[in-house]
Amino acid sequence: MNKLIQQIEKGKPFFEKVSRNIYLGAIRDGFLAAMPAILFSSIFILIASIPDVLGVKLPEDVSAWLWKIYNYSMGVVALLVSATTARCLAESVNRKMPANKKINAVSVMLASIVSFLLLSVDQIDKGLASGYM
Numbered sequence: 001m002n003k004l005i006q007q008i009e010k011g012k013p014f015f016e017k018v019s020r021n022i023y024l025g026a027i028r029d030g031f032l033a034a035m036p037a038i039l040f041s042s043i044f045i046l047i048a049s050i051p052d053v054l055g056v057k058l059p060e061d062v063s064a065w066l067w068k069i070y071n072y073s074m075g076v077v078a079l080l081v082s083a084t085t086a087r088c089l090a091e092s093v094n095r096k097m098p099a100n101k102k103i104n105a106v107s108v109m110l111a112s113i114v115s116f117l118l119l120s121v122d123q124i125d126k127g128l129a130s131g132y133m
Contacts, residue, residue: 022092030085037080041073078120079113086112 018024031038048066051058058066090108097103 022089026085026089026092029088030081030083033084033088034077034080037073037077041070041077044070044073079116082112082116083109
């Protein structure tokens with residue numbers, strides 16, 4: 001046990017340096033801000049998965065509905081994490097800037113959401129989008 005504690009103590013300066021990194025801190029804080037939405041989404045995956053593990057078969061329409069709600073709510077979580085991570089990074093940068101030159105957190109959040117949506121769009125082979133390509 002003492003060897004394990006000594007190994008952890010050796011890594012302490014490295015971990016302190018990592019914890020002071022504003023980018024990693026923004027990612028951590030962004031995920032923490034989205035934690036209620038993550039927990040809400042997790043409820044649906046539990047309800048959809050646990051009956052299968054126990055050998056109980058849910059009706060197909062109920063199972064499909066639960067998985068659809070889970071997928072949609074995780075999509076919202078992705079948008080939320082993108083926005084809150086950008087906001088946390090803007091706030092940490094604002095702490096080091098002069099009072100008259102602050103970054104607007106709402107603008108940063110909107111830019112991150114738009115960027116996320118632009119990067120996550122995939123080409124649709126069949127359907128409505130194929131007529132426009």
